[in-house]
Amino acid sequence: MVCIPCIVIPVLLWVYKRFLEPIIYPFISPIINTFWTKKAVQESGSSDQKVNEKSNGTHQPGSNGVATANGSTIAEDKKTD
Template sequence: MVCIPCIVIPVLLWIYKKFLEPYIYPLISPFVSRIWPRKAVQESNDKNQGKIHYKGTDINGLPTKGPAEISDKKKD
């Protein structure tokens, strides 16, 4: 059984996004932009910061397709 807020909140959010936001957003956007100004993202001078290199992985850290490292363990 699902609780009432789990049903009501998504429905109210959908109604707001679909029908009310196109009319309300232009009215409140000037106030929001004053309170919450956008700041430019600054790049650091160290380009290797945050980059981690692993053998056998791609950019996202997921295993690559292809041969993996060959282990030195004996096979029975």
């Protein structure tokens, strides 16, 4: 048996997104825009760029080497099978 919140919460969210948000959003959008003034960061280049992993676990798209602690880049050894 599914718990009550697992049914009620998605239904309430669907009702809000489908019916209430189109009515409420024009009134609350100026308030939201005062808090959320930053524009989204847009990535330039193609979406199929190679993504490498830095030593700290973050991804650096489009890099052809491994980043070191001082920010320089070292070329990777390529596997040959």
